[in-house]
Amino acid sequence: MLDLDNATVQFQSPGGPVVRAVDGVSLHVPAGQFVVVIGTNGSGKSTLQGAIAGTVRLSSGHIRLAGHDITDWSQHARAGLIGRVFQDPRAGTAGSLTVLENLAVAACRGRFPGFGWATDRRLREEAASRLGRIVPGLEQRLEQSIGSMSGGQRQIVTLLMATWHRPELLLLDEHTAALDPAAADRVVQATAGLIREGRLTALMVTHSLAQAASLGDRLILVHRGRIELDVEGPAKRRLTPDDLADRFDALRRADQLDDAAARTLADLYV
Amino acid sequence: MITLLSTWTFGLALALVALGVFVSYRLFSFPDITTDGSFTLGAVVAAGLMVAGHDPVVATLIGMAAGAAAGATTAVIHAFLGVEPLLSGILVSTALASVNLVVLGRSNVPLGKVTTLFDAVERTVGPMLSRAGVDRTLAGELARTGFVLLVVAFVATVLYVFFRTRLGTAMRAGGDTPTMARALGRDTGLLTVGGLAISNALTAAAGSLVAQYQGFADVQMGIGMVVWGMASVFLGNALVGAAGLGTALAAAAAGSVTFRLLVATALRAGLHPDWLKAATAAVVLAALVAPRFLGSRRKP
Numbered sequence A: 001m002l003d004l005d006n007a008t009v010q011f012q013s014p015g016g017p018v019v020r021a022v023d024g025v026s027l028h029v030p031a032g033q034f035v036v037v038i039g040t041n042g043s044g045k046s047t048l049q050g051a052i053a054g055t056v057r058l059s060s061g062h063i064r065l066a067g068h069d070i071t072d073w074s075q076h077a078r079a080g081l082i083g084r085v086f087q088d089p090r091a092g093t094a095g096s097l098t099v100l101e102n103l104a105v106a107a108c109r110g111r112f113p114g115f116g117w118a119t120d121r122r123l124r125e126e127a128a129s130r131l132g133r134i135v136p137g138l139e140q141r142l143e144q145s146i147g148s149m150s151g152g153q154r155q156i157v158t159l160l161m162a163t164w165h166r167p168e169l170l171l172l173d174e175h176t177a178a179l180d181p182a183a184a185d186r187v188v189q190a191t192a193g194l195i196r197e198g199r200l201t202a203l204m205v206t207h208s209l210a211q212a213a214s215l216g217d218r219l220i221l222v223h224r225g226r227i228e229l230d231v232e233g234p235a236k237r238r239l240t241p242d243d244l245a246d247r248f249d250a251l252r253r254a255d256q257l258d259d260a261a262a263r264t265l266a267d268l269y270v
Numbered sequence B: 001m002i003t004l005l006s007t008w009t010f011g012l013a014l015a016l017v018a019l020g021v022f023v024s025y026r027l028f029s030f031p032d033i034t035t036d037g038s039f040t041l042g043a044v045v046a047a048g049l050m051v052a053g054h055d056p057v058v059a060t061l062i063g064m065a066a067g068a069a070a071g072a073t074t075a076v077i078h079a080f081l082g083v084e085p086l087l088s089g090i091l092v093s094t095a096l097a098s099v100n101l102v103v104l105g106r107s108n109v110p111l112g113k114v115t116t117l118f119d120a121v122e123r124t125v126g127p128m129l130s131r132a133g134v135d136r137t138l139a140g141e142l143a144r145t146g147f148v149l150l151v152v153a154f155v156a157t158v159l160y161v162f163f164r165t166r167l168g169t170a171m172r173a174g175g176d177t178p179t180m181a182r183a184l185g186r187d188t189g190l191l192t193v194g195g196l197a198i199s200n201a202l203t204a205a206a207g208s209l210v211a212q213y214q215g216f217a218d219v220q221m222g223i224g225m226v227v228w229g230m231a232s233v234f235l236g237n238a239l240v241g242a243a244g245l246g247t248a249l250a251a252a253a254a255g256s257v258t259f260r261l262l263v264a265t266a267l268r269a270g271l272h273p274d275w276l277k278a279a280t281a282a283v284v285l286a287a288l289v290a291p292r293f294l295g296s297r298r299k300p
């Protein structure tokens, strides 16, 4: 269960204006809910995820996850509760390590690794069975360096790493955006499968309106750091990609009107 | 023959620097200038303790601990105070220049009157070799070379085993892709502290061994060591490859010996010793730049 209470993130670039990338967001995600997050570029989706994962500090507000107030926890402490998959396949896996070694690091998520042999037989067998279940054949490549694999394969391994121990929350940030359509489709299927089987609580950012319409129990549209649309249940199931495209257009028109109004005001008074 | 063996001994002792630089530069992508200071630190701490009458093994181990502390300091300055890697190393190695002088008391201390590790080894193994019919001076040198060879083999094995444990694997992951390691709950700052501590402990061990082998400790002896380590790692990489962790470790050690042999050959062919450091730097530059011109995608 994830609770955001009036979460705000401000950025102040030198000389620039203060940007409220996340602007007083309150959000309750019950355990086991699969939330899809959409929004235009720069609307604050990644910052929201970063604030939850601990890479970005909140300027104000609170975050609770699985009964803990994690607002002041460091990123690596939060990682004990959170699994992440990034947009860039290279960010989520260590390229010079083998697939199995990457999984070995994931098998220690949130606990002291200790001095046991990293790639013992038990891990190898479990890795082979889990990986083979997602992509048959991939279990043959446990000993290869993960840098030699395709982006799609790396994302599959990252997914498995993030969910190796059941996370209280799975954060996915456009994790199929860097992949070709076929690979993206495979990764999305794998993601949906893992979330369903594990009854995981998940927050998935995507730019694909088709994914947004077809996946998840709930849809959130973020705009200028705020939640503009939040639908679940039957209303979510009825949503089509076209509905979402219309929503985006409406927001864009409103922005243009805002900008036009601001220009007019500036012309009049400055 | 003796000179050749002595070249090997030096090359092997410096292989510990190569292994240290392998850890800092290759595993953590950290160009660690502390290396220059911690090499001398290991030498002067061990020398000081031996002159004060301590056992050479104890003295060498304490020298290593001092090196580890120096490396950890650099990592803390970088990881927790946010100073760039190069600058962190420069700061610590500059400070170490004073520390080294204070520890040694003057710029050069001879070790002729104390029992070094090599004296101990020669005393125990030398006679056995002599009895087997080996010439006495040769026996002594053989014993010394064999001893350093064993030390390097032992250290490389320990490193191999450590970096394949769960903690060691997490360290490699953190050095390779910090975002990944942090997302999996690793404190990459702490991992860097551990990595640089290991790296500089090895460098200090090399400094201590070299001082004991050549019979004196000198506050200047560490200058250029980080470049020496890189040259060895690059050379080993080119000769042996770096396919797996074991190969890469063996390559770094082999690179050091090969480089020392090359240096000895160059000196014999008439290279003035004053030009040695410049030549080493040129080799490293070539190794860094060559892949770009050869179109190889391998990391230099």
Ligand SMILES: Nc1ncnc2c1ncn2[C@@H]1O[C@H](COP(=O)(O)OP(=O)(O)OP(=O)(O)O)[C@@H](O)[C@H]1O
Pocket (backbone or CB within 6 Å): A011, A012, A013, A019, A020, A021, A039, A040, A041, A042, A043, A044, A045, A046, A047, A048
């Ligand atoms: N470190 C930072 N410093 C200053 N401003 C930042 C920083 N990170 C993000 N921002 C700003 O915050 C806003 C939100 O950015 P964010 O990356 O969260 O958007 P996003 O919704 O993920 O966009 P995209 O779809 O392009 O990934 C943007 O205006 C961005 O410029």
Ligand SMILES: [Mg+2]
Pocket (backbone or CB within 6 Å): A045, A046, A047, A173
């Ligand atoms: Mg983003």
